[in-house]
Structure formats: structure tokens, C-alpha cells
Amino acid sequence: MIRRQGLRAVIATCCASAVFAAPALAGSAGPGSPGAGDPYFPGYGNGGYDVSHYDLQLRYQPADDHLQGTATIVAAATQDLTAFNLDFALTAKSVRVNGAPAQFSHDGLELTVTPTAPIAEGTQATVVVEYEGTPSAADVDGVNPWVRTSDGALAVGQPEISAWWFPGNDHPRDKATYDIAVTVPEGTEALSNGVNTRRSTLAGWTTWNWRNTEPTATYLAFMAIGQYEVLDGPGAFGQPYTTAYSEKLGPLTGPAKASIERTPEVVEYLTELFGEYPVSAQGGVVPAEGLSFALENQTRPVYSHKFFQDAANVSVVVHENAHQWFGDSVSVDTWRDIWINEGFASYSEWLWSESHGTGTAQELFDHYYNAYPADDPFWQVPPGEPGAENVFHSAVYDRGAMALHALRNVVGDEVMLDITRTWVAEHRHSTGTVEQFIELAEQKSGKQLDELFNAWLFSKGKPAVSAETGVAASAAREDVPTPPAVAEIDRAHALLHDRG
Structure with missing residues (x-):
């Protein structure tokens, strides 16, 4: 979830692909593609290599938003490479490939690297990029997801953010592990993914070392720098657990903790x-400014302070932690598949409500089915094919959750649980498509589900009440009650849908 301004314009990415695309001929060396082939955002990611690990050594000065970094990227060539691209918005000072200086050029978000010798398919390459810049000043095609705050910064965004603080292959298909060391002025905190393995101070600067050992998409790597109260302790199953709350939250500190500490x-x-x-650490971060949404950064979601302005909100905590399975461990294969992420995260809120007596999933389905009249534009966005301009539309969330409950109504609770658990097990630390999910649902249920999925995922208009669409007669009543959970869920989703 991110603000709409965080999306690169489709036209710009198409143009970038047209300028740089020069695929290698079969059986010969050539440059890797500057895009991963995503139909919605063709400029995202790169081809020709697969990253296994990022080592980031960063130094950040909040006073002037200046970032210095050395990124060491361990990757394997997936073709014979004469050149390759990295997604990056700051200024590269030098690039080395396998120890030797490499030529490089920069255009927009494309850092093109030409090593002194071609890299053979299947061989490992170690790429070292030294760089610096002012991330808040690095606008590309009118886009800049970096957030500078009064006491630091937030590198939190979707579907793009990594290019504003480290060079990489910015698409969920290419996941990697991370070591992230952030050096900041003493007295400043620096949060990131995974486990804080070390904190050390020298000459007025403190280095925070973070290690994230599970494959992670680039947009799910994050950094939050500023004045935070950091709490460490055991989480569920004895895992490392780190939460952090801005010291500027004031009266929102209580409701924020009452939510995140659950x-x-x-x-x-x-x-x-x-x-x-699916991951080995837990926690959450709440800044006091600069953010109007929440994001499921792997192991450690980041939540806007606005979620807690009226009261505690556990629904958003459920939503973001459900993403650790749906979105983080099992990621979109392309951004067209976003329904799987957001539908399951939203439906998890309904299941939490059902287990806590604040409204069953069927009662919540009935409420939302009736909340949107048949002529509401809400029904004009099919979650299974929302279009690049609607990947974070409310229909992807709310209609997406309704689609999952409709599936549950058609296949039954036991089969629905089997589908869900099999999906996350078979696609663990990988990606999945809507079509693969449909195939699994039909396999596990033994039913042909075209009418159900066509109505809910691929067709405009409000699905009709029928056994085939999974819409129970209770949804068509004129006196559908409003479950207690709706108030909290709606408060959470009002911000999740706020693209600012």
C-alpha cells in the first residue's frame, strides 16, 4: 500500500524500456533487459541476472538529508551478459564488477553497467557501487517516494522505494537476503528489517546493523531514521521482536502501543x-510524520500515526502481518496479481473479527456487499485485472476480500483452509499468479469455478446472488446489520486507500 504519487507513470516506463531494451540474441552475449517484463510497469526491475544478497553500508545525516553508501550486490548471470542495469535514482561515484572497475551511465532510474569482460551465464558476479546523494531531491519523472522528516527520513514505499537508497533489481521476482548497516549521528535511531545484530558508537556516530535472512523483495526492504523509542524482546514462538515509536507521537503513543504490541x-x-x-523476526514501527499509509515491510511493518488518532486499531496490525504470508513470502509475479496480496490481508481482518466476536465473515460480507450500490464505480474495477492505474483501488481490497469469502461459501471451510495453506506452502519465498491460485482452488475443491472467479475477479458489475457466485441470500436483505468490527476496519482502510 502506498500513495498514488509513488507510482511511476506507465508511459514513462514504457519509454524507458523502448530506449534501453536490447535483448541478447540466442546463443550470443548481450545486455540484460532494463525491465523485468511486468505488463503494468514494464520499466520495473531488470533482466539478465538474479540477485542473492545485498550488503548495504550507509551513512546518513538528517540535518541535510545526505546519504552516502556502498552497495555490494551478489548475483548470478541468467544469460551471457555484456552489460546490465540497476534501478537507481542517486549518483553513482564508482562501480566495480568482480573487482575490476566498470563503465557506467545513468538515465532516469536506469544505471547501466558495462563490465570489462562479459559475464558468462550461470556464473556469480559481485558488483560494488559507491554512491551518494540527497534522496529528497532525486525526482524521477515527477516521482519521489523518499520521505524526509523533521528528525530523519523514511524509506518506505510500494511498488518502488529501493532506488532512492540503494541500487538493485527492483521487482518482486528477484528476492534476496540483506545485511544493512546504517550509520547516523549519535542519539539517532535507525530501524530496518530482520534482526538488529549490533549497535556501536564511534566519534559521535552510531552504526545500527540489521540482518534479514529470508528472501525479500526490494520494495519490502525499508529504513526509518529519527528519534524513536526502541523496544526489544521475544515475540511469538520466541522470535526476535523489535518495535519502535517516534518520540514525537505524544498522546498517540498509548493507542499506538496498544495496537502494535499485540x-x-x-x-x-x-x-x-x-x-x-514465514520469516524469522517480528515487530513494527510508528513514525509521527510523513506517512499516511501502512506498509508490510518484511518482518517489520511501518504504520502511519494517523491509524491511532481516534483509538487503538488492531485491524491494521492484522492486515499488515497477514501480508507476511501474502505479499512478502508469496509475492506478486507481476503487479497485476496484487489482488492475492490485498484480498487475503483484508479478509484476514474479517477472520480476526469472526474469532473475536465482533462480526462474522459472512456478516462483514453482507455489510460490504450492501455498502456499494450496483451503480457504484466500486464495481467497475475487477480485482483480478485492475489495470496499472488501479492496483491499489479499494475494490482490490474490499471486493478482493468478498471474493475470498464467496470462494469459502462455494467450497466450504475445510477446503478453503486447505487451499490457503497449500498456496503459502507451495509458493513460499517465491511468487504466484492469479491463474495459479484459481487452478489450485479448482484442484483442491474438485469444482469448476469459472462462474465464481469471472464474476468476482474479472467482470465489471456487482455479482448476483447465486450458489455459483457464492453470494448468500442474506446479502440481499434490506436490513443488513453493521457488525461492530466495521468501524475499526473502515478506519484502517480509509488510510490504506489514501494515496495522498
């Missing part, structure tokens, strides 16, 4: 539904 409880509940928790 993360271990939420994780234990979701594990009962989906199977083993």
Missing part, C-alpha cells in the same frame, strides 16, 4: 490459519 498475539492467530510464520 503483534505476537496476531502472528500466533494467523499461524493457526496459514501455517508456519
Whole structure:
């Protein structure tokens, strides 16, 4: 979830692909593609190599938003490469490939690297990029997802953010592990993914070392720098657990903690539904400014302070932690597949409500089905094919959750649980498509589900009440009650849909 301004314009990415695309001929060396082939955002990511690990050594000065970095990228060539691209918005000072200086050029978000010798398919390459810049000043095609705050910065965004603080292959198809060391002025905190393995101070600067050992998409790597109260302790299953709250939250500190500190409880509940928790750390971060949404950064979601302005909100904690399975462990294969992420995360809120007596999933389905009249534009966005301009539309979330409950109504609780657990197990730390999910649902249920999925995922208009579409007669009543959970869920989704 991110603000709409965080999306690169489709036209710009198409143009970038046209300028740089020069695929290698079969059987010969050539440059890797500057795009991963995503139909919605063709300029995202790169081809020709697969990253296994990023080592980031960063130094950040909040006073002037200046970032210096050395990124060491361990990758394997997937073709014979004469050149390759990295997605990057700052200024590269030098690039080395396998120890030797390499030529490089920069245009927009494309850093093109030409090594002194071709890299053979299947061989490992170590790429070292030294760089610096002012991320808040690095606008590309009118886009800049970096957030500078009064006491630091936030590198939090979707579907793009990594290019504003490290060079990489910015598409969920290419996941990697991370070591991230952030050096900041003493007295400043620096949060990131995974486990904080070390903190050390020298000459007025403190280095925070973070290690993230599970494959992670680039947009799910994050950094939050500023004045934070950092709490460490055991999470669910004894895992490392780190939460951080801006010291500027004031009266919102209480409701924020009353929400985020329930993360271990939420994780234990979701594990009962989906199977083993797929990552090795837990937690959350709440800044006091600069953010109007929440994002499921792997191991450690970041939440806008606005979620807690009226009261505690556990629904958003459920939503973001459900993403650890749906979105983080099992990522989109292309951004067209976003329904799987957001539908399951939103439906998890309904299941939490059902388990806590604040409204069953059927009652919540009935409410939302009736909340949108048949002529509402909401029904004009099919979640299975929303289009690049609507990947974060409310229909992807709310209609997406309704689609999953409709599936549950058609196949039954036991089969639905089997579909869900099999999906996350078979695609663990990988990606999945909507078509693969449909195929699995039909396989596990033994039913042909075209009418159901066509109505809910691929057709405009409000699905009709019928056994085939999974819409129960209770949804068509004129006196559908409003479950208690709706108030909290709606408060969470109002911000999740705020693209600012």
C-alpha cells in the first residue's frame, strides 16, 4: 500500500524500456533487459541476472538529508551478459564488477553497467557501487517516494522505494537476503528489517546493523531514521521482536502501543490459519510524520500515526502481518496479481473479527456487499485485472476480500483452509499468479469455478446472488446489520486507500 504519487507513470516506463531494451540474441552475449517484463510497469526491475544478497553500508545525516553508501550486490548471470542495469535514482561515484572497475551511465532510474569482460551465464558476479546523494531531491519523472522528516527520513514505499537508497533489481521476482548497516549521528535511531545484530558508537556516530535472512523483495526492504523509542524482546514462538515509536507521537503513543504490541498475539492467530510464520523476526514501527499509509515491510511493518488518532486499531496490525504470508513470502509475479496480496490481508481482518466476536465473515460480507450500490464505480474495477492505474483501488481490497469469502461459501471451510495453506506452502519465498491460485482452488475443491472467479475477479458489475457466485441470500436483505468490527476496519482502510 502506498500513495498514488509513488507510482511511476506507465508511459514513462514504457519509454524507458523502448530506449534501453536490447535483448541478447540466442546463443550470443548481450545486455540484460532494463525491465523485468511486468505488463503494468514494464520499466520495473531488470533482466539478465538474479540477485542473492545485498550488503548495504550507509551513512546518513538528517540535518541535510545526505546519504552516502556502498552497495555490494551478489548475483548470478541468467544469460551471457555484456552489460546490465540497476534501478537507481542517486549518483553513482564508482562501480566495480568482480573487482575490476566498470563503465557506467545513468538515465532516469536506469544505471547501466558495462563490465570489462562479459559475464558468462550461470556464473556469480559481485558488483560494488559507491554512491551518494540527497534522496529528497532525486525526482524521477515527477516521482519521489523518499520521505524526509523533521528528525530523519523514511524509506518506505510500494511498488518502488529501493532506488532512492540503494541500487538493485527492483521487482518482486528477484528476492534476496540483506545485511544493512546504517550509520547516523549519535542519539539517532535507525530501524530496518530482520534482526538488529549490533549497535556501536564511534566519534559521535552510531552504526545500527540489521540482518534479514529470508528472501525479500526490494520494495519490502525499508529504513526509518529519527528519534524513536526502541523496544526489544521475544515475540511469538520466541522470535526476535523489535518495535519502535517516534518520540514525537505524544498522546498517540498509548493507542499506538496498544495496537502494535499485540503483534505476537496476531502472528500466533494467523499461524493457526496459514501455517508456519514465514520469516524469522517480528515487530513494527510508528513514525509521527510523513506517512499516511501502512506498509508490510518484511518482518517489520511501518504504520502511519494517523491509524491511532481516534483509538487503538488492531485491524491494521492484522492486515499488515497477514501480508507476511501474502505479499512478502508469496509475492506478486507481476503487479497485476496484487489482488492475492490485498484480498487475503483484508479478509484476514474479517477472520480476526469472526474469532473475536465482533462480526462474522459472512456478516462483514453482507455489510460490504450492501455498502456499494450496483451503480457504484466500486464495481467497475475487477480485482483480478485492475489495470496499472488501479492496483491499489479499494475494490482490490474490499471486493478482493468478498471474493475470498464467496470462494469459502462455494467450497466450504475445510477446503478453503486447505487451499490457503497449500498456496503459502507451495509458493513460499517465491511468487504466484492469479491463474495459479484459481487452478489450485479448482484442484483442491474438485469444482469448476469459472462462474465464481469471472464474476468476482474479472467482470465489471456487482455479482448476483447465486450458489455459483457464492453470494448468500442474506446479502440481499434490506436490513443488513453493521457488525461492530466495521468501524475499526473502515478506519484502517480509509488510510490504506489514501494515496495522498
